[in-house]
Amino acid sequence: MLDSILQAIGNTPVIRINRLGPPGVNLWAKVEAFNPMGSVKDRMALSTIEAAECSGELKPGQTVIEATSGNTGIGLAMVCAVRGYPLVVTMAESFSIERRKILRFLGAKVVLTPAELKGSGMLAKAEELAAAHGWFLVRQFENEANAQAHVRTTAEEILADFSGTSLDYFVTGFGTGGTLKGTSQVLRERSPKTRIVVCEPDNSPLLGSGIPQARKDDGSPDGSHPLFRPHLMQGWSPDFIPRLTEEALAAGRVDEILPIDGNQALQATRDLASKEGIFCGVSGGATLVGALSVARRAPQGANVLCMLPDTGERYLSTPVFEDVPVEMTDEELEISRSTAFARFDAPKTAAMKAPAAKPALLEVDPEAERVARAAIDDTEHPVVLFALEWCEFCWSVRKLFSKLDVPYRSLDLDAVAFQEDGLGGRLRVFLHRDTGATTMPQIYIGGEHLGGATDLFEAVRSGALSERLEALGIAMVTVGEDFEPASLLPGWLHQR
Ligand code: PMP
Numbered sequence: 001m002l003d004s005i006l007q008a009i010g011n012t013p014v015i016r017i018n019r020l021g022p023p024g025v026n027l028w029a030k031v032e033a034f035n036p037m038g039s040v041k042d043r044m045a046l047s048t049i050e051a052a053e054c055s056g057e058l059k060p061g062q063t064v065i066e067a068t069s070g071n072t073g074i075g076l077a078m079v080c081a082v083r084g085y086p087l088v089v090t091m092a093e094s095f096s097i098e099r100r101k102i103l104r105f106l107g108a109k110v111v112l113t114p115a116e117l118k119g120s121g122m123l124a125k126a127e128e129l130a131a132a133h134g135w136f137l138v139r140q141f142e143n144e145a146n147a148q149a150h151v152r153t154t155a156e157e158i159l160a161d162f163s164g165t166s167l168d169y170f171v172t173g174f175g176t177g178g179t180l181k182g183t184s185q186v187l188r189e190r191s192p193k194t195r196i197v198v199c200e201p202d203n204s205p206l207l208g209s210g211i212p213q214a215r216k217d218d219g220s221p222d223g224s225h226p227l228f229r230p231h232l233m234q235g236w237s238p239d240f241i242p243r244l245t246e247e248a249l250a251a252g253r254v255d256e257i258l259p260i261d262g263n264q265a266l267q268a269t270r271d272l273a274s275k276e277g278i279f280c281g282v283s284g285g286a287t288l289v290g291a292l293s294v295a296r297r298a299p300q301g302a303n304v305l306c307m308l309p310d311t312g313e314r315y316l317s318t319p320v321f322e323d324v325p326v327e328m329t330d331e332e333l334e335i336s337r338s339t340a341f342a343r344f345d346a347p348k349t350a351a352m353k354a355p356a357a358k359p360a361l362l363e364v365d366p367e368a369e370r371v372a373r374a375a376i377d378d379t380e381h382p383v384v385l386f387a388l389e390w391c392e393f394c395w396s397v398r399k400l401f402s403k404l405d406v407p408y409r410s411l412d413l414d415a416v417a418f419q420e421d422g423l424g425g426r427l428r429v430f431l432h433r434d435t436g437a438t439t440m441p442q443i444y445i446g447g448e449h450l451g452g453a454t455d456l457f458e459a460v461r462s463g464a465l466s467e468r469l470e471a472l473g474i475a476m477v478t479v480g481e482d483f484e485p486a487s488l489l490p491g492w493l494h495q496r
Contacts, residue, residue: 004082009035009042010153014161014305019275020268020292024300027291029272029308030158033280037074037102039235039310040154044178045075047149048138049083058136063088066138067119067126069175069235070099071310076138077106088135090126092118095234097317118228119238120221127220141176141242142219150182158183158305159190168298171197171258171291171306173236173283174207177245179307184253195255199290201231202259206241207249213241232262232319233283235309258290265289269320273312281315284308364433368426372434376444381409382472386431387441388414393453394441396488400456403488405477406469413440446472457485 002008012034021027032040052058063086066076073089080087087108091100094115103110111129113122123141130137140146158167170187174180180198187194200207206225214222221240228239248254269285272278284307291306298304315321328336328344336343375384383401387394389412401408411418411427418424431442435449443450445468450456459465466476 005036005078006046006082009046011157014158015278017272017276017278017288020271020288021304022292022296025295025298026301026303027295028303028305029278029284029288029291030154030305031278031280031308033308033311035075037071037078038313039071039075039281040179040307041071041310042075042078043149043153044140044143044146044176045072045079047152048140048143048145049076049079049085051143051145051148052136052138053083058085061085063133063135064138065090065126065130065135066140067091067122068140069095069119069238070103070314071235072138072140072176073103073108073110074099074106077103077108081107085136088129090122090129092122094230096315098314102314118224120224120240123220139220140178141221141238141244144244146176146178147182147185147244147247150179151186152182154179155183155186159186162191162303162305166303167191167194167305168302169195169197169291169294169304171199171287171294171304173199173233173260173287173290173307173309174242174245175235175238175283175309177242177248179309180254181244181248184248185251188251188253196253197256197258197290197294198254199258199260199287200237201229201233201286202261204229204231204237205257205259206237207245207254207257208259213246215243219243233260233265233286234315234318235281235283236286256294258293260286260289262286266320268292269312272308278308279312280308281310281312282318282320284310284312362429364430365426368423368430371423372427372430375409375411377447378409381407382446382474383408383469384444385410385441386427386443387412390414391440392490393439396485396490397441397443397453397456399488400460400485403477404460404465404479406474445469453489454486460485 012030012032014028014030017027017029035042049058049064058064061084064076064080065088066072067090070091073091077087088111089103089108090111090113092115093112100110111125113125126137129135170183172180172183184196187196198207205227209227211226213225216222224239225241231237265282265286268288269280269282272280272285272288287306287308291304295304337345383406385397385408387410398410413424413427418427432438435442437452439452442452443456450459456465469476
């Protein structure tokens with residue numbers, strides 16, 4: 001049992017790559033998606049916050065701020081949630097939408113910066129905000145506590161995993177260089193034969209170029225590196241060489257720098273999922289491309305370890321998933337058509353007919369009738385919705401009424417209050433008899449039945465709704481001609 005989620009950080013598994021590697025070489029991956037928030041950055045998030053608490057730089061309740069492509073922010077959001085610090089994250093608008101949503105879900109504020117200002121732009125914004133408001137700026141690119149997280153945890157875990165054998169190659173990319181600097185420091189000392197290989201995008205060869213990074217006095221970058229180009233590997237190579245990365249290079253701990261092709265990285269990310277069952281982000285696929293090229297020329301029996309920094313779920317809106325269809329493919333349709341039930345190509349009534357027989361029309365009980373009638377005829381609430389709490393059609397009707405600013409009363413028949421004595425079920429029997437419909441929701445306006453969700457949408461389109469409301473003295477917000485009420489339904493419903 002753990003005292004908090006923070007104790008679940010680290011101790012990620014090293015997993016054998018069985019099908020993708022060349023024969024005779026042991027290819028291994030350290031799968032950082034096993035961290036609680038799904039990335040390697042959970043380690044440095046905890047480490048940097050704890051270091052700042054110890055040094056007194058971070059006071060209880062003080063706001064934490066950081067510029068991040070997402071994973072650092074997500075890790076920090078978890079740590080800040082546990083430790084009670086408000087968190088503000090600055091992020092270029094070009095990073096995936098999932099990251100913004102996860103951050104906000106964890107309670108952080110996300111301040112977007114224009115894509116053209118690149119990584120150094122979001123950093124400058126974070127610096128400006130920190131100075132203006134007296135917030136604690138994490139400075140992941142220079143913060144030694146970032147590298148120390150890997151000295152204390154990542155490197156120790158790797159040494160323990162390979163204690164009975166040799167680790168011949170360690171392959172990683174760099175974002176801040178925290179992983180690289182911390183892990184390489186310990187490996188050099190305690191496993192000196194391990195060759196350390198650093199990967200970077202082939203179209204953005206910051207390290208490979210040998211051109212030094214211009215820096216300000218505090219070690220932060222002074223503008224973009226001249227060879228930076230936008231690339232696919234989110235989380236890798238920012239538009240400058242971070243100080244932590246440069247320090248690892250300067251200490252002679254990088255034996256080789258490998259340029260990685262973006263398309264190969266995407267393919268490797270897909271292959272890891274479909275051939276090894278390992279679901280990681282593109283930087284992981286890119287690191288695997290590097291590890292594969294090392295493995296192909298490594299001696300028989302060699303152990304090659306690569307880092308897979310994060311989970312693939314963070315990339316659903318990015319090019320990695322672009323070719324993954326939403327609709328059924330021809331092959332899937334063929335499978336669907338190979339049996340009779342629940343097909344989309346047969347007439348609905350035949351194909352969708354559920355095997356069970358329709359229940360007989362039940363008798364309406366007087367109490368349910370009284371409750372329903374009282375609601376329908378209540379002049380205080382002329383718009384009444386008989387609904388289910390979590391049904392998508394009911395949601396869309398509520399959203400529509402809110403958009404039109406129409407006050408309504410919703411009786412949610414599956415809510416706890418209506419479950420007592422089976423009243424909800426008895427009300428549904430009443431509705432069935434009164435409307436002829438068995439579906440939810442059913443809408444009444446001014447004591448008269450209007451219909452279900454589709455009927456309401458139609459009444460909005462035709463103007464019938466505004467007429468009916470007007471007759472009752474209820475004003476409705478007018479919507480543009482191009483507004484389609486059905487668009488409020490979830491995508492899978494209104495696409496058909
Ligand atoms: N891959 C991804 C997806 C990342 O978010 C990061 C961190 N920015 C890295 C790789 C690189 O890790 P590090 O910062 O420790 O170099």
